[in-house]
Amino acid sequence: MMRKVGIITFHRAVNYGAMLQAVALQRAISNLGYDAEILDYVDSLYDHYKISYKSSNFIKSTIKFLLSNGARKRNYRFExxxxxxxxxxxxxxxxxxxNQIDENQYIAFVTGSDQTFNPVIVDYDTNYTLGFVHNKSKCxxxxxxxxxxxxxxKQKAWIKENVNGFHKVLVREKTGLDLLASIGVVNTTLVCDPTFLLPSEEWKSMAHKVKTPKHYILYYGFKKNHAMEKMVQSxxxxxxxxxxxxxxSIKFDKRGYKKFSGIGPGEWLYLIANADYIVTNSFHGMIFSFIFNKQVWIADSNDGTFSRMEDFLTKINCCNRILNDECEFTNCLTEKINYDNINNLMREYVDKSKQTLENLLVDYKK
Structure with a gap:
């Protein structure tokens, strides 16, 4: 009988990065010979992804239903x-x-990846820090x-109280490593995002084809970003x-940009893998651009979380791909990423992370 590992993360978020990192970690642990499963924990975190088109007025309900076609198709594809x-x-x-989960069925529990240590994102829900597990040595x-x-x-106290006592604390960013050290959380190690633990070919096998032009530039971001606008236009x-x-959105794009709608994670993988150029302020938009060896530029999402992107770009010597309003946007095509060097840096980092994950789990066989 295979040894069972329970994972808690944001697996039902209608968010490409959240979905793909969840799938990646479950598969990566399974590939190491364990019976890994994502615990289907559903709470209010997911409420804002629900589509509401109901109204007391039948005509309004019908119109809302018809206008939500793209979003409904997207959500179906996520599921x-x-x-x-x-x-x-x-x-x-x-x-x-x-709290009623049978803890004895599992040799270990893993939280992550993604921002499960972010008290703002999880709204101080201790289940994301494995608060339901009584035996801390399994955490x-x-x-x-x-x-x-x-x-x-308040945030320092919450993290320290709920993470102290973990068997192993593997984190994604150096910023997080330093913050944990500053509040006395030890036994921490820096590892790569789990999406890197699967080869690009495995990701491509999960991709779903989308009708696209032969060449296109993918502008994938949140909120309006002047630097990104200038880059894609250049x-x-x-x-x-x-x-x-x-x-x-059903609104006409005044900038003249075309759009892909109803896109699920499989379609999203296809669009990233087949774009000629990508301009993004999304963490996983950046990550998958590097997994698929794309020419990519990255901007700050201005939501206070850019440190995680800077940490990654620093590690692979790609800070020159960061956009800001002072950037020169001429000769964009001559500034190509040298993936011979980048892939070597990423491979070293990924191999070390795989070994760290394997060592974490091997401890439970002793």
């Missing part, structure tokens, strides 16, 4: 992708029921992220390639 590509616990848990994190560059006193001018976004 389908999760079922097809990851192992989920048979029981679904909530805040009231997860671990893999590539957990705090996602913040500074912590106030690229389009130089190449004459169209600019595409990923959006379910």
């Amino acid at each position: 389908k992708f999760l079922i097809e590509n990851a192992k989920i616990s048979e029981t679904q848990y909530n805040r009231n029921s997860i 671990n994190s893999y590539a957990a992220s705090i996602g913040l560059s500074t912590l106030n006193d 690229l389009s001018t130089e190449t004459e390639y169209p600019i595409y976004t990923i959006s379910d």
Whole structure:
């Protein structure tokens, strides 16, 4: 009988990065010979992803339903992708029921990756820091992220109280490593995002084809970003390639950008893998651009979490890909990423992270 490992993360978020990192960690642990499953923990974190088109007025309800077609298709594809590509616990848990989990069925529990150590994101829900597990020696994190560059006193106290005593604390960013050290959380190690633990070919096998032009520039970001706008427009001018976004909005794009809608994780992987150029302020938009060896530029998302992107770019010597309003946007095509060097740096980092994860689990065989 294989040894069982329970994972808690943001697996049902309608968010490409959250979904893909969850699938990656479950598969990576399974590939090491364990019966890994994502604990199907569902709480209020997911409420804002629900689509509401109901109204007391039948005509308004019908209109809302028709206008939400892209979002409904996207959500359906998220659910389908999760079922097809990851192992989920048979029981679904909530805040009231997860304490009833049979702890003896599992040799270990892992929280992560993603921002499961971010008290703002999880709204101080201790289940994301494995608060439901009574035996602390079974508690671990893999590539957990705090996602913040500074912590106030309340946040420090929450993290310290809930993470201290873990068997192993593996985190994704050096910023998080330093913050944990500053509040007395030891036994920490820096590891890569779990999406790197799977080879690019495995990711491509999960991709779903989308009808695209032969060449396109993918503009994938959050909120309006002046530096990103200037870069995609410069690229389009130089190449004459169209600019595409990923959006379910029915509003006309005044900038003249085209859009892909109803995109699930499989379709998203395809669009990243096949774009000629990518401009993004998304963490996993950046990560998968490097996994697929794309020409990519990265901007600050201005939400206080850019430290995690800077940490990664520093590690692979790619800080020159960071955009800001002072950047020169001429000769974009001549500034290519040398993936011979980058892949060597990433391979060394990934191999070390795989070994660290394996060592964490081997401890439970002793």
